[in-house]
Amino acid sequence: MGTLPFDTRNIKWNTLDGFDHVAFHIYAVDEEKRIVDILFKFDANSRIVMHRHKADYITFVVQGELRIYRPNGELKEIRPVGSYVAGKADGEPHTEGGGDQDVIAFYSNRNVDTLVYEILDENQNVVATFGMVEFKALLEAQTAAPSTLVA
Template sequence: MTIQASKDANVSLPFDTRNIRWYTLPDFPHVAYHICKVDEQNHIVDILFKFDANSQIALHRHKADYVTLILQGELRIYRANGELKEIRPVGSYVETASDGEPHREGGGAQDVIAFFSNRNVKDLVYEILDDDLNVIATLGVGEFRALYEAQAAS
């Protein structure tokens, strides 16, 4: 299967982020986040991500079911071996089950802004992997709760 970028990849209208403050984590280049909500009772963690254009983030695996809505640009998904797996253009709404294939995400010709709603979160949201697919870090409800509280205090 051949995956091609959309013909209008450079014409996505900018998503207005003037009321959103972006945050980053050390050792996680090419991605910024804004946590919208951590709802432990309903097992939901909602996050806006901004992925740099023409870049890829750390290799990871989603440990909770999730929904993505692409608000700006096109989200590119790469297999662990670097092969382009999928392109989600602006406006795409995709539901995905947990424990899928390890992958990296990144932007196409412009920065991507995507809404991720992580659902049925038991504890972990993401496993961060090295190139040999070993887990080197995890991000779970506790970490996102702490990041959310720090975000609210800033």
């Protein structure tokens, strides 16, 4: 059974080539406070790329259920709507995605030194990184784009 839909009419979803099953909206990149706040939407019954969090974070699930998978594909955890979880940097690499409906989750990345995420291949080798610099550029591009928000 799905959860009530989260009204996203006033959210401009962004995507990146090569990153399937995920859209995002960046709310803040604060270098002084070392915070990057992002709303993610993960496709139902799909998984995003394997990654590792390089900063402490807080996750709040606002729609659906967030499913977390170990590197071997084993389901590690299901976070239902309303879940609030605080995690530490450098935890186990994982993939994640939605259950039977798209999941929307807010991530507040805290104590960011440089990196927020390491993107990993199937052998857990780092193939890309996202940090303050990349998220600041994505936020600027998001802000510069024409608005499609509901009046």
